[in-house]
Amino acid sequence: MNYRHAFHAGNFADVVKHLILTRIVVYLKRKPAAFRVIDTHAGIGRYDLGSDEAARSPEWQDGIGRLLATGLPPAAADLAAPYLEVVRGENPDGELTTYPGSPLLVRRLLRPQDRLSALELHPDDAAALKALFAGDVQTRVIHLDGWLALHAHLPPKERRGLVLVDPPFEADGEFARLVDGLGKAHGKFATGIYALWYPLKQPAAVAAFVAALRASGIPRMLRAELSLRPPAEPPRLHGTGMIIVNPPHTLATELTVLLPALAAVLGDEGRGRHRIEWIRGED
Numbered sequence: 001m002n003y004r005h006a007f008h009a010g011n012f013a014d015v016v017k018h019l020i021l022t023r024i025v026v027y028l029k030r031k032p033a034a035f036r037v038i039d040t041h042a043g044i045g046r047y048d049l050g051s052d053e054a055a056r057s058p059e060w061q062d063g064i065g066r067l068l069a070t071g072l073p074p075a076a077a078d079l080a081a082p083y084l085e086v087v088r089g090e091n092p093d094g095e096l097t098t099y100p101g102s103p104l105l106v107r108r109l110l111r112p113q114d115r116l117s118a119l120e121l122h123p124d125d126a127a128a129l130k131a132l133f134a135g136d137v138q139t140r141v142i143h144l145d146g147w148l149a150l151h152a153h154l155p156p157k158e159r160r161g162l163v164l165v166d167p168p169f170e171a172d173g174e175f176a177r178l179v180d181g182l183g184k185a186h187g188k189f190a191t192g193i194y195a196l197w198y199p200l201k202q203p204a205a206v207a208a209f210v211a212a213l214r215a216s217g218i219p220r221m222l223r224a225e226l227s228l229r230p231p232a233e234p235p236r237l238h239g240t241g242m243i244i245v246n247p248p249h250t251l252a253t254e255l256t257v258l259l260p261a262l263a264a265v266l267g268d269e270g271r272g273r274h275r276i277e278w279i280r281g282e283d
Contacts, residue, residue, distance in 0.1 A: 028193075169199055
């Protein structure tokens with residue numbers, strides 16, 4: 001996949017990923033105790049949808065653009081409201097020109113007692129992210145490989161939190177790295193919530209990934225996927241997935257409302273589909 005995220009900001013995968021992210025943060029805020037969000041591949045935080053990168057590949061038009069134009073049924077709209085409020089807050093004149101990446105989305109949702117650690121390897125992106133959060137005492141931006149730095153940040157001192165892992169999938173072996181990285185992180189912070197993003201492109205690779213996760217023995221893993229269209233040959237991106245470890249007890253039910261509605265709005269000509277299943281339960 002072509003990466004940097006500026007080419008893909010606001011696309012259908014971002015919409016699904018960020019809605020799930022928002023629902024987890026909303027749940028964490030139910031308790032007064034502080035929590036931390038660790039974003040391992042944070043990007044630049046705010047994306048100009050009129051930039052050269054976005055103009056070359058205006059994927060946002062079929063993602064957040066379509067969602068805002070079409071809307072959702074009432075129950076799904078209620079669940080999407082915190083996410084869409086942040087998006088609209090970044091576009092106060094009503095014209096969609098800016099999209100908040102995951103660190104900015106999270107930061108807009110945090111309470112005074114909560115914290116964000118945003119890790120980014122690309123030097124230019126890390127510099128942009130540091131500038132965005134300059135002077136923000138609740139946010140720490142770290143210019144490091146998120147995979148390598150993650151273990152040093154676990155467990156967070158708050159002992160409550162979410163780890164978002166959103167790798168670029170631009171090199172071979174990323175699925176294996178996800179499984180290995182999750183196993184090591186879970187060993188240090190078993191009670192944390194983990195949200196791992198992956199692309200739906202090659203069904204055999206995804207099936208092997210899910211099988212490896214199941215074999216890891218880590219309990220409470222929920223699989224959530226949205227497909228725009230059936231798989232194709234030669235392979236092309238046809239959907240987006242997330243694995244959520246230790247998901248909030250409300251999340252699976254919320255996704256049964258959100259994902260069908262999103263599939264109807266974002267899918268290609270009625271071909272959108274979704275999947276929600278437990279890879280492992282409580283055992």
